[in-house]
Amino acid sequence: NFVFYQSSRGCVQQPRCKFCGSRLGNQLVMKTASQFYEDVDKIISQLAWLNPNIHIFDCSDSFTSSLSRFKGEFHSFPGVTFTVYARVDEITSENVEALQRLGVVKVSLGIESGSNASLTAMGKRTTTEQNLFALKTLKDAGISAYVNLMYGLPGETPQDLERTVDHFIELGEVGEIYRVAGRVMTPLPNARWFFDLLEKRPELRTEDDWLNLPSLQTAWLESMTDLTLGDIQKAHARLVKYACEKGISVSYEGVRGIV
Secondary structure: OEEOOOOOOOOHHHHHHHHOOOOOOOOEEOOHHHHHHHHHHHHHHHHOOOOEEEEEEEOOHHHHHHHHHHOOOOOOOOOOEEEEEEEEOOOOHHHHHHHHOEEEEEEEEEOOOOOOOHHHHHOOOHHHHHHHHHHHHHHHOOOOOEEEEEOOOOOOOHHHHHHHHHHHHHHHHHHOOOEEEEOOOOOOOHHHHHHHHHHHHHHHOOOOOOOOOOOOOHHHHHHHOOOOHHHHHHHHHHHHHHHHOOOEEEEOOOOHHOO
């Protein structure tokens, strides 16, 4: 049994990363520990008769941002495992032990780039060194990672892309990666980078609710980077080759023209 669930919303980081287009509000709001455990009990009561093994994907922006609600009291449920989103800067030995005790077996991480300068520019507040520590710490605890990467950051060059692929390979050597996604930066409305793009391409300003994402993506690459889609496809092909060699599944991004 596979269940989507959300125990908190919002992000602990303010201001948010420059690519973030979330409209859910700025404040981090979370269910209490007792509410979380009650919800899991309800899920078990509804589904265990079908299959006693239940995997819950907690879709909160960052589950690790909400660990304080448990006040150090963590317990797991027989047959229940979790996938959660987490922030790299919140992957500490203590937090990973808490995830382990709750039954978390998979973590999705926003690695984004192999360049510390790019990470700073996007507001991530993380470093490549932290990325390596996070992947190794998770692996040592028996937790595998879903690595999310972003192509086409402001001012990015083909050489920068190669550094990101190199960093992914470094992560694959120290961690246990089960899946990777490489996505072309597409600034959505409400993201700070969307407004930066409008300053250079005011003709993209519209009152329509519908967006032509391929055109928006093309305008971004042309105006904000030193890349072509061909550069991205070339770098992504090297990433895919390594992932296949290591048995790592790759998120399909054909809709965005990468493959």
